[in-house]
Amino acid sequence: NAGVTQTPKFQVLKTGQSMTLQCAQDMNHEYMSWYRQDPGMGLRLIHYSVGAGITDQGEVPNGYNVSRSTTEDFPLRLLSAAPSQTSVYFCASSSRTQYFGPGTRLLVL
Amino acid sequence: QKEVEQDPGPLSVPEGAIVSLNCTYSNSAFQYFMWYRQYSRKGPELLMYTYSSGNKEDGRFTAQVDKSSKYISLFIRDSQPSDSATYLCAVSISSGSARQLTFGSGTQLTVLP
Numbered sequence A: 001n002a003g004v005t006q007t008p009k010f011q012v013l014k015t016g017q018s019m020t021l022q023c024a025q026d027m028n029h030e031y032m033s034w035y036r037q038d039p040g041m042g043l044r045l046i047h048y049s050v051g052a053g054i055t056d057q058g059e060v061p062n063g064y065n066v067s068r069s070t071t072e073d074f075p076l077r078l079l080s081a082a083p084s085q086t087s088v089y090f091c092a093s094s095s096r097t098q099y100f101g102p103g104t105r106l107l108v109l
Numbered sequence B: 001q002k003e004v005e006q007d008p009g010p011l012s013v014p015e016g017a018i019v020s021l022n023c024t025y026s027n028s029a030f031q032y033f034m035w036y037r038q039y040s041r042k043g044p045e046l047l048m049y050t051y052s053s054g055n056k057e058d059g060r061f062t063a064q065v066d067k068s069s070k071y072i073s074l075f076i077r078d079s080q081p082s083d084s085a086t087y088l089c090a091v092s093i094s095s096g097s098a099r100q101l102t103f104g105s106g107t108q109l110t111v112l113p
Helices: none
Strands: A004-007 A010-013 A019-025 A031-038 A042-051 A054-057 A064-066 A076-078 A087-094 A098-100 A104-108 B004-006 B011-014 B019-025 B032-038 B045-051 B054-058 B061-066 B071-076 B085-092 B107-112
Touching: A004 A087, A010 A019, A019 A031, A019 A087, A042 A064, A042 B085, A098 B045, B004 B085, B011 B019, B019 B085, B019 B107, B032 B061, B045 B054, B045 B061, B071 B085
Parallel strands: A010 A104, B011 B107
Antiparallel strands: A004 A019, A019 A076, A031 A042, A031 A087, A042 A054, A064 A076, A087 A098, A087 A104, B004 B019, B019 B071, B032 B045, B032 B085, B054 B061, B061 B071, B085 B107
16 A cells, blocks of 8 residues: 655756646545645645546646546646746645645756 | 744754644634644655644644634654654644645754754
8 A cells, every 4th residue: 555656756847848747546535636835835735636537726726737537646737837836746635634645846947 | 814824943842842833823614623744855644633622632742722712732742853843734624625724834843862
């Protein structure tokens, strides 16, 4: 039982590049979410999903897209990376409480 | 004004000390209160989960909620160097949306041997 896994662990992008952050869980949780963590800002919700085929926006959704084709996977896409998207990204899945992945550190130059 | 305010620290204490970590929140609709522990370069992990006002104890950790003053606390007794981490408080309106959490900014704690 791996829990929540995220890839890659670290990524450097140039402004304007696109990429997908991968997230997978093996706990059969319906609810999954993406957060970003910035110094002094805590964790802020980007997007979430209550089940396959259903997604919705969180507090800071601009510049990010998500889709949920299976219960296990919830990828986060950056369409055109900006320096303001430099952050640590956490994926989480939950039943009653949230279980977080190890994070992806993203640097946008 | 942020919905959840948390003193970022850093807080440094000697081993064996009692640690008090605190958060305040502004929305009286919050009913569920959590504390997460985050080690450096790791994801947050749930430490304590409480509902409504009162105390909840788990080993050396005690979570306290005072809804009348919108104040939540985490106490760590007999602190250990392994407790060195960032502690995040989180709140939610209901258990149905407990997964949609509002987090404080975190307090960085160092316990010195």
